[in-house]
Amino acid sequence: MDLLDLVRALLTGDLLAARQFVADAHRLHLDWGRLEQPRNVSARELAVAAGLLELLASRVGATAPAWTKGVGPVDEAVVLDPGLEKMPRSFARAKAAGPEPLRRRNLIALPDFLDVSRHK
Numbered sequence: 001m002d003l004l005d006l007v008r009a010l011l012t013g014d015l016l017a018a019r020q021f022v023a024d025a026h027r028l029h030l031d032w033g034r035l036e037q038p039r040n041v042s043a044r045e046l047a048v049a050a051g052l053l054e055l056l057a058s059r060v061g062a063t064a065p066a067w068t069k070g071v072g073p074v075d076e077a078v079v080l081d082p083g084l085e086k087m088p089r090s091f092a093r094a095k096a097a098g099p100e101p102l103r104r105r106n107l108i109a110l111p112d113f114l115d116v117s118r119h120k
Helices: 003-011 015-027 043-059 066-070 088-097
Strands: none
Touching: 003 015, 003 043, 043 066
16 A cells, blocks of 8 residues: 555545545554555655554554654645635634644644545
């Protein structure tokens, strides 16, 4: 499984592919903490990758790879859930209470973003 597939699905608004990637990874018990830092990617892609790894690793009680700690925020906010910015209350909730690893990097998503564990 290639982390960049997940990152690029999100950045192109393909939430269905992203959810399927996470569901497959969950089913296969992917060790999020062992994924290497993507190479030859933009700062935006790297921030999304780091935020996602920290989020997904924490959800399974794992530690994210050490490289994620050194990845800071993107300059302009990135909405990871297509259409969220068109729903004012949900958008405000995402900005205030979205997953901390994402908010810290200026990535906007609702608290249950990509949470497939409750959909067994």
